[in-house]
Amino acid sequence: MSRISPKIPPAVLDAAIGWSLKITFNTPDAQARQAFERWLAADELHRSAWQRIQSLHGQFAALPAQAARATLNKLPDTRLQRRQLLKFAMLATAVGATGWTAERQAPWQRLIADYSTRTGEHRRWTLPDGSVLDLNTDSAASLALEEVHQLTLLRGELALATARGNPQSWRVETPDCEVAATDARFEARLMAHGTCVTVAQGLVMVTAKAAGAPFPVAAGEQWLVGKAGARPLPAPGAEHGAWRDGMLIARSLPLSQVLAELGRYRVGYLGWEATLANAPVSGNFSTVNPEQSVALIARAYGWRVRQVSRYWLRVSAA
Structure with a gap:
């Protein structure tokens, strides 16, 4: 991915986003325009941040500040390429909509991710060291290849199989925990109340961000890590990871x-009659x-x- 030099400080980007709201989306008075001109002339970084935001036609006003900063700092100084313009046009459509459709169709996490999938899509990548990354439906992850290789799960669910025999350590970070692994195969999924970590092979060390020391999770174990700490879940069945x-x-x-x-793999509402909620269902079903x-199932x-x-x-019910 392209890098920017120098990187614009978060405070400068936040200020530029604020000015975009005042100048682009409102009718500023003379005093506000003069203040904006003074801010713009005060520093070259101010002008650079403003130019980047304007190249996106102000659509970053609807993004969370952290996401806006991360995305802007990934943009090249030169004119946006057609591929990038299409991505941000998709964002503009999404942030202008309301409800779940915008969130499911074009979440902001995909814009700052190195790897992502659409709703209903599953993809697999071989990483530079030979490890294999799978992303489930509607997921996004970013990659940092440093002394310890790191994946940050921004959205959805991933499976990582580290390269066999490779002593390189991996760390997967989620909003709730960090998972450290070497020569292991495991999954991490963002849930409503935390991150579910499931180990299929090897041993990983999990550190909850809420509190506590790292603890081991062995093959065949599954834990939920959230703000309230970590707790074991029933062991996954052989069908887990299908x-x-x-x-x-x-x-x-x-x-x-x-x-x-199944609803995770399609856009829209998929509901059921309350009287059928606990009816037991068995079978092999396509997520494609x-x-x-x-x-x-109904038949x-x-x-x-x-x-x-x-x-x-x-x-x-019929």
Whole structure:
């Protein structure tokens, strides 16, 4: 990825974003315009930050400040390339919308990520040291190759298989914890109440950001790490991780859980009748075509799928 020299300090970018709000989205008076001109002339970094924001037509006003800073500092000083313009045009469409559709279609995390997937997409990359990274649906991660190689999970779910026999240490950082690994295979998924860490091979060390010393998580173990600390979860079944093969394998799981998982792979609403929430469901279902999987479940159990549009599905009793 291209780098910028010098890097614009966060305070300068924040100020430029603030001026963009005042100048671009409002009608400033003479006093405000004079103050803006003084700020602009005071430092070359001010002018550079302002030019970068204006190259995006002010759309960063709707981004969280941290995301805006990170994205702007990745932009080259030269004119944006067509590929970058298309990405930011997508952002402009998203931030102008409301509700879940904007969040699911073009989340800001993808703009600062080195690796990302769209809703319904699974991708795999071989990293520079030979390790293999998988990202599940609607996910994003950034990479830093330093003394300790680091992946930052910004959104969704990842699986990392470190290169076998390579002594290089890896660290995966999430909002809740850090996972340190060498010669291991594990997954990390951002959940509503923390990060779920599942180890398939080897041993990793997990450090909760809330508090506490690093603790080991061995193969076959699963932990949830959040603001309240860390706690073990039931051991994952053999079907765990089937998402890497485009499958969801259910063994007597509640319908609500099955549909919630399938809902991750499509844009729109996927609901169920309350009386069916705990009905046990078993089967192997495709995540590549979640609508087809929902129809298959309904037929197998004698239920009905109500479809208002391609974005609105609900399973109910016949």
